[in-house]
Structure formats: C-alpha cells, structure tokens
Amino acid sequence: MLDRSWLAQFQPWLEQRALFRFQRQPLARGVAAGMFCGLIPGPLQIPGTLLVCTWLRGNVVAGGIATFYTNPLTTLPLYALAFYLGALVMPGEQTLPAWTSVAPGGEFTVQALGAWVQALGTPLLVGLPTLGLVMALLGYATVQLLWLAPALQRKRRLARSR
Template sequence: MSLLERLRARIPSRAQISRNPWLAWLGPWLDQPKLWHWSRRGVAMGVAVGVFFGLLVPVAQIPLSVGAAMLLRANVPAAVASTLVSNPLTFAPIYYGAYRLGIWVTGEKAVHKDLEVIGTEEIENTLSLWQRIAALGRPLVVGLCITAVLMGLLSYAVISLVWRWRTVSKRRSRTR
C-alpha cells in the first residue's frame, strides 16, 4: 500500500463529515463534487486552509476550515485532516514558539518572568491560568498570525511542488 493510499484511508469520508453534528447544517453545500476531488490545487488549498486554522484558532478549527474550504473550493477532507497539526502534543511548542516570535517582532518584553518557561513552575496563587494566557496578549496573537500565514503558504507550496514533481516523474517513466 502506497503512502498516498494510506493517507486517503485515514482522511475522513464525505459521509463522516456530513454526519458530524457541527457540520450538519452545511449538508447541502457539501454535496459539490469539487470539494471532494483530489486535484493538485484543491488538496494544496485544503491543506493550507487546515494548517492556517489549525495554528491560528484554538477552538472550532474543523468547522472553520470546512467553511473556508467551501468558499475557496478546496478539498474538504484535506482541510479537516490538516487541522490536526495542532493537537495536545504540539499545542504547547506551537504557542510558545509563536509567543517568542511575537516578542521578537513586536519588541515587547515578556510580561511575567515565569512566562519565559511556561509550565516549569507552579501557577502562582495571584495569577490564574487564564490570566497568564491573557497576559501573553499581543505578542502571542502577532506570533500566531505570522506562524499561521507562513505555514499555510508553505504547506500550499510544498504540496503543489511535490504533486507536480510526482506527476512529471510518472509521465517520464511512462514515456521510457
């Protein structure tokens, strides 16, 4: 079984996405064949949309990526699957990296010394977890926006280039 076949087996089907209670209201629009077609542009755009929302939005990533994929005529299963770029294992490194990038871009200082090493010390009694996250403020938002846009564009370019390379290599092997 090739890598592409294994990936297609793991990506949610049209029926699975249509049965999702969050997406049931989109049923009539999800019947468009272009949203399910495996083309270079559609898959690359779907992955880019999914990565963008997976990195930028901490909640409701899948409904937002499906909505954007429908508007952009991108591949819906690719958009849904690529939102998993942020998951419980990658969430902390992504947000810490985005925060550090935001500090570097905005030139702001870390709001609280303990925020330099998130999670290594107990949360102080005076600051709740939500207060600490809110204290990250502008550097985190700026870093997440930059990261989401750049990774979305990068994923689109990589998928397009790999797809094109594979197509050209298949054509060359057939002509030989």
C-alpha cells in the same frame, strides 16, 4: 438527503465538487486552510476549516486532517513560536513570560495554562495569524511539490533516455 435535513440550507456549498475532489489544487487549498485554522482554539478548528475550504473551494477532508498538527503536545511550542514571531513583528522589546510567574509552585494546571496564555498578550495575538499564514503557505507549497515530484522525475528520466 440534504433536502430534508438541517443541512438543506448548506446544499449549494456542499454540492461544490471541489470540496471533495482529490486533485492538486483543491487538495493544496484544503491543506492550507487546515494549517491556518489549526491554530484556532479547540473545538472551532474543524468548523473554521470547513468554512475556509468552502470559501476557497479546497478539499474538506484534507483540510480537516491538516488541523491535527495541533494537539496537546504541540500547542505550547506553537504558541511560544507564535509569541516570538509576534514579538519579531511588533515594535519594542517583548519577553516571553516565565511559567513560574503564573504558576508559583511550578505545577501544571489548566488555570496556570490559561494565565500563561493570557500573559503572552498582544505578541501572541499578532503572532498566531502570522504563524497561521506561514504554515498555510508551507502546506500549500508542500502539496504542490509532492504532487508534481513524480511528473518532474518522469520528465528527467525521459530527457536522460533521449
């Protein structure tokens, strides 16, 4: 089917078996890619994850699922955390702008949200990739540990039985 469709140009990448392999390394790389790309704004998360998974030979399915840690309920706290992380890395004192400074009445609107994110400025731009790297490393390590946990438990049981 790839020969006749618009996907034909992507055939060499899509045929890489690691992209759909459910083994420890491809899964860990896919989760790491999804955790990193999950902080990309809106509709670019999944395409970004597909590109990074192709580049790293990570599992595309795991990467796509991992991006869902960002949703309307978690985006604002993650952006605030990214701001604080960026402020920690940057020189000088950075303060989180108050919501009331962009929305005087305190009401929540899309325009007020956009103004608040824009007011976060450079610390957010520094903090988002930094937080993405931290999340990617945590996701990679978690998959590695969860995958190896049964093997380590089995090794301990065998050592005790001897």
